[in-house]
Amino acid sequence: MVAVVALAATTAGLGAVPGTALADKGRSPVVTRAALDPSLVAGRGARVGFLEQEAENAATNGTVIGPDRAAYTLPSEASGRKAVRLTPGQYVEFTLPSAANAITVRYSIPDAPTGGGITAPLDVTVNGGAKKVMTLTSQYAWLYNQYPFSNDPNGDLLHPDWWITECQCVPNATTPAPVITKPFRPSHFYDEQRLLLGRTYRAGDRVRLTAPAGSGAAWTVVDLLDSELVGAPHVRLVAANVLLFGADPLGRRDSADAFDKAIAFAKRNRLKVYIPPGTYQVNRHILVDDVTIEGAGNWYTIVKGREVALPTPAPDGSVHTGVGFYGKDAAAGGSRNVHLSGFAIEGDVRERVDTDQVNGVGGALSDSTIDGLYIRHTKVGMWFDGPMRNLRVTGNVIVDQIADAINFHTGVRDSLVADTFVRNTGDDGLAMWSEKTANTGNTFDHNTVQTPVLANGIAVYGGTDNTVSNNLVADPIREGSALQVGSRFGAEAFTGHLWIRNNTTVRAGTFELNWNIGLGAIWFYALEKTIDADIQVVGNHFLDSTYNAIMLVSEWGVKDLYSISNVHFKDIRVDGTGTSVVSARVAGSATFENVDARNVGAVGVNNCGSFHFTPAGSEFSLTDLGGNDGGGTTGPWLAAWELPNTITCDDRPPVVAPPAPSPW
CATH class of the missing domain: 2.60.120.260 (Galactose-binding domain-like)
Known part of the structure; x- marks a missing residue:
């Protein structure tokens, strides 16, 4: 994202x-x-x-x-x-x-x-x-520098017309011009x-x-x-072996054409493609449709390529190409019956160019599987542009990305990401982005996302009937949370239901310096539309949250336009918050049942509503359905006097670092 x-x-x-x-x-x-x-x-x-x-x-x-x-x-x-x-x-x-x-x-x-x-x-x-x-x-x-970032530690501001929190100013509108310390950010x-x-x-x-x-x-x-303990290499004897078509396992020459020939032969003869152990140089996209490609295992079979500047921009806006396995564009009907497994994809992406298609896997892949890949140094590990359906992404490792690890973008349906390990992304770890067309019926289950440098561990931007379950998300660094439910980036509205079940977050919730507040480990954000689908947040554990465990917020400029409601929290454990269990900075409502908390650093509910401070109370209502126990230094986290909509607004409460999480 x-x-x-x-x-x-x-x-x-x-x-x-x-x-x-x-x-x-x-x-x-x-x-x-x-x-x-x-x-x-x-x-x-x-x-x-x-x-x-x-x-x-x-x-x-x-x-x-x-x-x-x-x-x-x-x-x-x-x-x-x-x-x-x-x-x-x-x-x-x-x-x-x-x-x-x-x-x-x-x-x-x-x-x-x-x-x-x-x-x-x-x-x-x-x-x-x-x-x-x-x-x-x-x-x-x-x-370094402002989005979309620079490789130059000595560079001047990329956007001197943007607000800079360091100087609390817009530099090119400020006299005298501020001194910005380099390297910047x-x-x-x-x-x-x-x-x-x-x-x-x-x-x-x-x-x-x-x-x-x-x-x-x-x-x-x-x-x-x-x-x-890595097992022996996988061998497929009856297959279109890329070596037979001229691929170089020592990586001295480009093997892209050999891969294309092996794929064409395999499709004609109903065979799988096999990539034996070795390092294969591939400096462009490999088009995949109705084909199975197996490696010897991602420790043994490495497909590695340089980023190549294009002489003229491609129709999709790309100014570079590089190694990647791509389905056909959805506008061309997409690809189907593609099965990729058992190899590594190593790119050469060192800068963020959002128009570039330099991802490890891309395009539209329906009725397909991706299993056991190791992907690093690409822009996005896997970026899927729908409409497409029935993709299963399982057992992969995606690290060291310039942007996301996996993004379901536009009209992805009935698809799954499971048992995938993500570390060190430059943007959201896993995302469902319903831009233009809703993503529907998808599941992110049993994944681990660690240390996303920017944005969120797992983000859902609009969509219908999606599920985020049994995931572990740790250590988001800036401008994001472990889990985000966001009406933003031009996403379609949330409709139907969204299940957020049995996830664990740890050391989550970053400090948003432009707002000058801390974010929640789970962050609901109504920026462009009201959020009122049936959202069930059940069985989640929020451990050692830097600020709030739960945050519901709108942007100041649209706080009287959009609200957040129909959100239900049940069977939650909150072990340690720097500030509150719940921070509400929006109009709307939520219910709470069996939400247990301990080591809470500030008042349990920081309820600012939409900041009108009316005599009737906050514009955000909390409904106590019972069983909400525990708290911290100020007493029970969901105190009776806070219900249903008592204003308890402390815009920037002091942070009390909680103890390390322990068995409940």
């Missing part, structure tokens, strides 16, 4: 005051999910084959940075809001919790002084044995790399990551390590 409201910088660089972690070779492994004890998120999120270990829990002679939730800092973009900083010669060492032959390292290294990134080595040893070297890069990280610091270790190691073996003494990076920040 395109985010157009810019946030101001609060700080840059490493962030919070660091502390040094003691090296401890005997330290037991601490396995987490979204930096939490896995028992706190049991049954929620993507079911994946790897185990997560946070660097701050490992043995190290480096420095722990964080925690910090202010945007534009390295710890704020880290999983769990902490990481470990290494200078040359320092290490962080992880103890394997289970047998593994592969690791993924999430890291950050500095940008080049003029942008464009650098490379630096990271030594990997297991039990002090033979060294492997990962070559880290910041070429796909470090964005640095972000998108992290990247990740995977490494096959060459053999299987046992639980208890020690993986040490060392920034070598000769590193060209002044520092290396390690956020986490994922360890995995």
Whole structure:
């Protein structure tokens, strides 16, 4: 989803005051999910084959940075809001919790002084044995400036006619002109790399990551390590093997034409296409329709391409092309019966150009499946333009995107995203965007979304009869929440129902500097239309919310035009808020039943309504259906005197950091 409201910088660089972690070779492994004890998120999120270990829990002679939730800092973009900083010669060492032959390292290294990134080595040893070297890069990280961002740390404002919160002014309308600190609003610091270790190691073996003494990076920040036991390559003997059509598994020459020939042969002979282990260079879209394409597994089969500038813009507005598997455009009838599985797509996208079709998977794909892909360094992992229906996206990993991970855009029906793991997107992790035509009957279920740098973890913009269930969303950084229900971006109205069930959010709710308020972990936003569909928010857990757990709001300029009603909260757990359980800044109503809260930092309900402060009370009404227990420092969160519409408006309440979540 395109985010157009810019946030101001609060700080840059490493962030919070660091502390040094003691090296401890005997330290037991601490396995987490979204930096939490896995028992706190049991049954929620993507079911994946790897185990997560946070660097701050490992043995190290480096420095722990964080925690910090202010945007534009390295710890704020880290999983769990902490990481470990290494200078040359320092290490962080992880103890394997289970047998593994592969690791993924999430890291950050500095940008080049003029942008464009650098490379630096990271030594990997297991039990002090033979060294492997990962070559880290910041070429796909470090964005600056206002939307749609820049790779230049020394650049002037992209939009000097926009309101800038740093100076509380419009710079080109201000005399004298304000001084804007450079680099301005640095972000998108992290990247990740995977490494096959060459053999299987046992639980208890020690993986040490060392920034070598000769590193060209002044520092290396390690956020986490994922360890995995990867199975043998998948083999398909009877298939249209791309090698037989001239594909180069060493990646020295472009294999796009060979892929096209293999697909054409497979369709004529009713075969599947098989891509054996190797790295294949593909620098344009591969058109897919009525075809099955299998790789040997996404650790073994890698389809990798450069971003290529087009001599003239394409009809869709693209000025670049690059690697991607695309169905036909919906206007041309779309594609059907496409099945993609078992390979990686690695792009070369380093800047945000919203008109570019440089996504990992795109087009319109009906009656199709996408399973077991690993996608990184594209603009959007998967962007689908309907009308289309019956697409199943399962078991994928999408990381390090310039924009969204997956977007159902315009008229997507009866489709599913499940067991997909998303980390480090530059916009919404998962989105349903009903622009022009409603998305209908879709489900996002059992997915994990971590550290979206911009916007939301999961967003639903309009639509009919959609479901968001059993997901885990952690650490949104700025201009968004873990979950957003939004009437915005030209979306069709919400109709029918929207089920938001059994999701867990953690460390969610960012500070909206243009509004100068904190957002909720779940955020309802009536910007362009009234929201009055049947919305059931049931069984969700909101853990360690930075500000509010639940927020319902409209823009000031349209607060008397649009409202939010028919929203029903039931069987909710709120464990820790920096401010309130509910913040209402809109007209309308909601019901609450069995909403239990603890460690609430401010008054339980911050009810401003639409800010008219009438003698009759707030324009937003809360209906107590019973069983709403607990609270915080000010007493019960849903106190009797707050009902049904008592004004309890504190525009900017002080924030009280809650304790870490614990078993209920």
